[in-house]
Amino acid sequence: MSKTITPDGATPIAADRNWARKTLATCGMAHFLHDGLHDALYVLLPLWAQMFGLSLSQVGLLKAVYSGSIALFQVPAGILAERYGERCLLAGGTVLAGVGYMLLGAACGFAGLLLLLALVGFGSSVQHPLSSTLVARAYAVGGQRAALGIYNFSGDVGKMVLPAAAALIAGAIGWQTSVVTAGVLGALGGIAIFALLRILGAGAAVQMAPTGTVAAVGGWGIGNQPAFLTISAINIVDTAVIYGFLTFLPFLLMEKGASVETVGLGLALTFGGGAAGKFLCGVLAEKIGIIRTAVITILAKGLCILVLIWLPLDGELALLPLLGAALNGTSSVLYATVAEFVDPERHSRSFGLFYTLGMGAGAISPVLFGVVSDLAGVPMALTIVGLSAVLTVPFCLVLQRLMRPPAVTR
Numbered sequence: 001m002s003k004t005i006t007p008d009g010a011t012p013i014a015a016d017r018n019w020a021r022k023t024l025a026t027c028g029m030a031h032f033l034h035d036g037l038h039d040a041l042y043v044l045l046p047l048w049a050q051m052f053g054l055s056l057s058q059v060g061l062l063k064a065v066y067s068g069s070i071a072l073f074q075v076p077a078g079i080l081a082e083r084y085g086e087r088c089l090l091a092g093g094t095v096l097a098g099v100g101y102m103l104l105g106a107a108c109g110f111a112g113l114l115l116l117l118a119l120v121g122f123g124s125s126v127q128h129p130l131s132s133t134l135v136a137r138a139y140a141v142g143g144q145r146a147a148l149g150i151y152n153f154s155g156d157v158g159k160m161v162l163p164a165a166a167a168l169i170a171g172a173i174g175w176q177t178s179v180v181t182a183g184v185l186g187a188l189g190g191i192a193i194f195a196l197l198r199i200l201g202a203g204a205a206v207q208m209a210p211t212g213t214v215a216a217v218g219g220w221g222i223g224n225q226p227a228f229l230t231i232s233a234i235n236i237v238d239t240a241v242i243y244g245f246l247t248f249l250p251f252l253l254m255e256k257g258a259s260v261e262t263v264g265l266g267l268a269l270t271f272g273g274g275a276a277g278k279f280l281c282g283v284l285a286e287k288i289g290i291i292r293t294a295v296i297t298i299l300a301k302g303l304c305i306l307v308l309i310w311l312p313l314d315g316e317l318a319l320l321p322l323l324g325a326a327l328n329g330t331s332s333v334l335y336a337t338v339a340e341f342v343d344p345e346r347h348s349r350s351f352g353l354f355y356t357l358g359m360g361a362g363a364i365s366p367v368l369f370g371v372v373s374d375l376a377g378v379p380m381a382l383t384i385v386g387l388s389a390v391l392t393v394p395f396c397l398v399l400q401r402l403m404r405p406p407a408v409t410r
Contacts (some may be wrong), residue, residue, distance in 0.1 A: 002364050019200060020138040024147055026196045027131040028154030030090060033189045034127040035118070035155035036162025037160075038100060039246070039271065040182055041066065043167045043264055046250045047175045052109055056251065060370025063247050064363045065114050069121030071359035078129040078352030085152070086130040087203030089203055093195030096123030098186025106177040129352035136351075149282060156275035156328065160268050167264020178242075222350060224341040226404040228405075230395055231334060231341075235358040237392045240320050243362035244369040244385045245305060246270075246329070251378050256313040266320055273324025290333040291400040297329025305386030309379045330392065333380040334399075 008180075042072045045059050054062075081089055100120035107113045131151065139147040162182060169178040197203045248264045249270070285293040304323040308316055342350040360377065365385075372381040 020074045020147070021140040022196075022200055022328075023202050024135055024151060024199065026193060026202070027135050028126055028151055029189065029196075030094060030131050030193050031151055031155040032158035032161075033094060033186050034158070035160030036158030037097060037182055037186055038124065039159045039267065039292045040163045040166040040178075041117075042087070042246050042250055042267055043163050043170065043260070044175055044179065045247065046254055046263065047170060047260065048113060049251075051175075052113075054110060055370075056248070056373040057367070057370040058110060059251075060247065060366035060368070060373075062110075062113055063243065063366040064119040066121040066363075067243065067359050067366070068363035069118045070125045071356045071363055073122055073125035073346060074129050074356040074359065075349060076352075076353040077126045077131070078349035080350065081130050081133065082202075085204045087194060087197040089126045090130045090134075090203065091190045093123045094190030094193055095187050096120075096190075098123075098188070098190060100325065101186055102180050102183030105180040107159045117240065121262050128355040130203070132351045132355075134197075136398055138202070145273035149278065152331070153275060153278050156271055156278060159271035160275060163271070164268040167260055167267070171260040171264075210313055219373035222342055225401060228338070228341045228350075228354075230399045230402060231338060232335060232354055232357045234247075234330065234392045234395045234399065235354060237359040238298075239358035239394070240365035241301070241385055241389045242327055244365040244388075245382060247366040248373060248378050248381055248385075250311070251373070252382060253313065253316065255378060256316065258313055262313075262317075263342065266317055269317060269320040270324035270327070274328035275324075276321070277325025277328045280325060281333050285333045290309070290337070291396050291403075294330050294396050295393055297326045297333075298389055298396070301326040301329070302386045305382060309382055309386075324353065334396075337403075339364040 041063065048054060048057070048062070051061050077089055077093070097120050100116050100123055103119070104113070104116050107116055132148065135147050135151045136144055162185075166178045166182060169181060202318065246267075249266065250258075253263050253266050281293050281297060283295075301323070302324055304319060308319055308323060311319060338351065338354050369381040369385060372384060
């Protein structure tokens with residue numbers, strides 16, 4: 001089937017499912033790389049703490065700088081994409097993240113790690129808003145929620161593969177080789193993303209209106225503002241819990257005698273459970289609804305974190321897949337709904353805003369929980385993380401009311 005597109009070279013008019021699937025696969029590759037590079041840090045942080053004599057507060061600050069730099073540039077990336085297209089920004093950011101990762105191999109202290117992680121975060125800031133936009137646009141004629149679910153799953157595969165590979169390489173050869181290898185993979189991936197999107201004609205610069213402005217709907221394009229704000233609040237708390245937990249999980253495992261390779265295994269089990277949880281929660285949501293499914297996963301998340309603290313190492317490893325499924329459950333059933341609240345012309349900036357709010361919380365929580373860990377220990381910090389998870393339950397109940405169609409009056 002031939003593909004018909006608008007003059008901006010991006011938005012399909014004819015339903016070309018093959019073109020849409022290829023676009024989804026390319027964006028899935030970007031998600032695989034960026035999420036994999038992001039979560040490989042959970043393996044590297046305890047190694048850097050040992051090598052450079054860092055406190056847990058400093059570890060939290062490293063994660064905060066990385067997540068914060070992502071958060072700061074997501075909205076600008078979405079706005080720039082409306083004028084210049086997603087292709088160059090997405091590919092260039094991926095290459096930059098890869099180069100920054102390679103340079104981490106030469107870091108010789110806390111200050112160097114901070115600077116380079118800010119660079120990597122800046123490069124990674126483009127991925128979520130721009131890839132989500134490309135996928136939502138490719139499936140605008142139908143199947144948008146399912147496509148975004150597959151896109152999110154590709155990130156979980158990256159979370160399984162790259163942290164485990166980083167742990168194996170770090171344990172066998174050294175962490176410097178691990179980060180350089182990951183960085184080369186990221187830089188080459190960025191070049192491939194550009195080439196593939198160019199072949200597909202996706203993510204090109206948009207056609208400008210005669211006045212020099214983008215011919216699109218005004219403002220942020222958020223149609224259901226209360227629902228968007230509520231799901232953003234869920235995202236804020238949920239991301240804070242996830243990032244706080246994952247940052248200090250390796251330290252909890254090491255306190256109970258885990259090696260670097262075992263930490264990598266623990267993270268792989270967590271992310272593998274998360275990937276499986278996306279499918280399981282999707283099935284469950286079809287049977288009982290997305291809000292009930294989200295509430296169940298939130299409560300399971302908090303309970304599993306609290307139980308995990310008291311288990312021996314073998315018990316922790318056995319529980320991590322279930323905990324991973326609960327960690328991902330909330331996002332897997334709710335976040336694809338964001339596109340339904342926003343006009344298609346403003347997907348880039350609205351996705352950027354949504355992910356910025358979450359990443360902002362993800363930047364702050366490791367610092368706060370790092371301070372608690374230094375003062376009261378890692379188990380106490382993770383206890384607070386587990387209890388914090390249930391704070392999203394009231395927001396889910398509010399979202400359920402806001403998503404109901406208005407009653408028809410006669």
